[in-house]
Every structure is written in structure tokens, then in C-alpha cells.
Amino acid sequence: MHFTTREWWTLIxxxxxxxxxxxxxxxxxxxxxxxxxxxxxxxxVAERLRRLKIGVTAMAVAAWGTVITGTWIVYPWYRAxxxxxxxxxxxxxANANTADWHEFGMEWKEHIAWIAPILATAAAFIxxxxxxxxxxxxxxxxxxxxxxxxxxxxxxxxxxxxxxxTKVAPVK
Amino acid sequence: xxxTDTDHPVLKEIxxxxxxxxxxxxxxxxxxxxxxxxxxxxxxxxxxxxxKEDVFQWSTRVGPLAGKTGIAVAVWxxxxxxxxxxxRNKPFETRRALTISLVLIGLxxxxxxxxxxxxxxxx
Numbered sequence: 001m002h003f004t005t006r007e008w009w010t011l012i013x014x015x016x017x018x019x020x021x022x023x024x025x026x027x028x029x030x031x032x033x034x035x036x037x038x039x040x041x042x043x044x045v046a047e048r049l050r051r052l053k054i055g056v057t058a059m060a061v062a063a064w065g066t067v068i069t070g071t072w073i074v075y076p077w078y079r080a081x082x083x084x085x086x087x088x089x090x091x092x093x094a095n096a097n098t099a100d101w102h103e104f105g106m107e108w109k110e111h112i113a114w115i116a117p118i119l120a121t122a123a124a125f126i127x128x129x130x131x132x133x134x135x136x137x138x139x140x141x142x143x144x145x146x147x148x149x150x151x152x153x154x155x156x157x158x159x160x161x162x163x164x165x166t167k168v169a170p171v172k
Numbered sequence: 173x174x175x176t177d178t179d180h181p182v183l184k185e186i187x188x189x190x191x192x193x194x195x196x197x198x199x200x201x202x203x204x205x206x207x208x209x210x211x212x213x214x215x216x217x218x219x220x221x222x223x224k225e226d227v228f229q230w231s232t233r234v235g236p237l238a239g240k241t242g243i244a245v246a247v248w249x250x251x252x253x254x255x256x257x258x259x260r261n262k263p264f265e266t267r268r269a270l271t272i273s274l275v276l277i278g279l280x281x282x283x284x285x286x287x288x289x290x291x292x293x294x295x
Contacts, residue, residue: 042185071241076233104286111214111284114241115207115277118248122203126196132188140196143266147203150277 006077010171013074017066018159021116024059025152031055032127032145035134049131056124056148063117063155070113070162077171078106088169101168105161113158119151194259197269202255204273204280206248211283213240219292 003011031052034040040048080087086094092102126144127134134141217224217236228239282288 037180037182040182042182045186067241071237072231072234075237076231079235080233103290107286107290108284110237111210111240112281114210114244115280115284118203118206118210118245119277122199125199129195129199130191132186133191135186136183136188137193140193140266143196143200143270146270146274147200154281 004172006074006171009069009073010166013066013069014159014162014166017062017069021059021062021066021155024055024062025148028052028055028059028123029145029148029152032134032141032148035141036138037135040135045132045135053128056120056127059148059151060117060120060124063120063151066155067113067117071110074171075110085172088165088171091169092165098168101165105165109158109161109165112154116151116155116158119147119154123147123151192261192263193266194262194264195256197264197266198252198255198259200266200269200273201276202248202252204276205251206244207280208276208283209247209280210241210244211280213244215283215289215292218289219294221294 031048035048035052077083078087079089081090083090089102089106092098092106123144126140126147130137130140130144134144213228217228217240224236228236228243230238230242
């Protein structure tokens with residue numbers, strides 16, 4: 001078993017940060033959903049809120065980690081024009097049957113991915129700033145959930161295309 | 173101000189620090205502005221070779237993606253700071269902020285959609 005440096009970075013970009021993002025999203029969404037008067041106790045709220053703050057912050061950090069490593073480390077290898085053997089982008093564009101993976105898939109992925117950390121950071125800020133007030137202000141809690149889910153949805157588009165493109169033409 | 177459910181008994185046992193909704197609204201609005209900026213820069217880069225090569229291409233390795241995303245993040249952060257100071261003590265409703273932001277996010281998403289921005293490719 002051996003991974004090249006490029007394959008390691010692809011793994012860090014997609015699987016380490018990606019898995020952390022998924023875990024943090026699941027925990028954060030469950031935490032936000034259940035932060036309601038009927039589902040909490042006065043004793044448990046401090047611990048519940050601390051866990052939620054860690055979850056939403058982790059999700060935002062993971063989202064930033066994903067787009068920064070993706071754009072500045074992995075993407076230059078993907079698009080290199082004079083690479084030998086040809087880069088993943090060159091391989092995709094060389095075949096009419098795979099060109100759409102770059103022209104639509106990668107073109108959408110590389111842009112929409114950057115929406116996820118912006119929305120995840122906004123959701124994290126709301127939780128960190130508003131704290132226990134989210135329990136009694138249902139509208140603000142739901143707003144944070146909407147931003148949280150939108151961040152996840154944009155990451156799913158980017159991550160999904162990333163996985164498919166890596167399958168068709170991996171960065172090596 | 174946000175609606176408050178003060179009837180539930182558990183709420184009487186929890187201490188709440190009163191905080192204005194303005195900073196929350198500022199974060200929501202700024203996120204929308206950041207996403208819209210990303211959509212606009214993505215489309216502008218296709219429409220103008222000058223912008224693509226002279227303004228957005230911060231790095232030859234990364235290409236114009238570096239500038240498009242970098243400037244969009246800068247727009248987001250600057251607008252957040254400005255909105256934070258403007259709204260920090262105001263009861264600006266999050267519902268209104270979310271409605272505006274969702275429209276901006278929708279427009280930004282359209283701007284990042286390949287079928288849309290590739291229609292503006294300059295010859």
C-alpha cells in the first residue's frame with residue numbers, strides 16, 4: 001500500500017476534511033433541532049450548548065479546510081497544462097465522452113464549494129453569539145438551521161462531483 | 173424583536189443574556205452578499221478576458237479561481253464588518269435578513285452555475 005504526495009493531499013482534502021464536515025453537520029443539525037424548550041432541561045442546557053458550539057465551529061473549520069486545500073493544493077495538479085503524464089483535466093477534455101465532467105462538473109464544483117464555508121461560518125456565528133437565546137427565539141434557531149442545511153447542500157454538490165471526477169480521472 | 177416563548181416552565185430556570193438580533197442579521201446578510209459576489213465574479217471572469225487574466229489570476233498555478241474566490245471572501249468579510257457595526261444595537265429582524273439573503277444566495281448560485289456563466293464567454 002502506497003500513496004503519492006498528491007494522493008495524500010487528495011485524501012486530506014476529500015476524506016479527512018470531508019468526513020469531519022459530515023460528522024459535524026450531523027451533530028450540529030441534531031443539536032440545533034433539539035434546542036427547544038420541550039427537549040431540554042435546565043441542568044443539561046450548558047453541556048448541550050457547549051457540544052453544539054463545538055459542532056458548528058468544527059463544521060465551519062472543516063469547510064474552510066476543504067476549499068483551501070482543494071483550491072490551492074489539489075486543483076493546480078488537476079489543471080496543470082504541461083504535465084507528463086497529462087493532468088486529470090487534460091485527460092477529461094481529450095475525450096468527448098468525459099469532457100462534461102470538466103466543463104460542467106468541475107466548473108460547478110470549484111465555484112459552489114466556496115459557498116459552503118461562508119454559510120457554515122454564518123451559522124456558527126449565530127450559535128456562538130446568540131447561545132442560549134436560541135432556545136427561546138425559535139425563528140433565529142430555524143434561520144441558523146436553514147443556513148446550516150444550505151451549507152451542507154452546496155458541499156454535497158461539490159463533494160459529489162469531486163468523488164465522481166476523481167473516479168473518472170484521479171489526480172496522480 | 174424575535175418572538176419569545178416565555179410560557180414553558182424550563183425557560184424560567186435558565187438564565188438568558190439579552191442580546192440584540194442585529195449582529196445575527198448582519199451575519200446572515202453578509203453571507204448572502206458574499207455568495208452573490210462569488211456568482212458575479214464567476215460570471216464576470218467569463219465575460220471579460222481582461223478581468224480573468226489581469227484581476228482574478230493571482231496565481232498561474234491556480235488560475236482565475238484564486239482571485240474570484242479571494243475577492244468574494246474579502247467582499248463577504250468587509251460587508252460583515254460594516255453590517256455588524258451598523259446593526260449591532262438594532263433589533264433588525266432575522267426573518268427579513270434571511271429573506272433578503274436567500275434571494276442573494278439564489279442569485280449567487282445562478283452565477284456559479286456553468287450553463288449560465290458559460291453563456292457569457294468572451295470570444
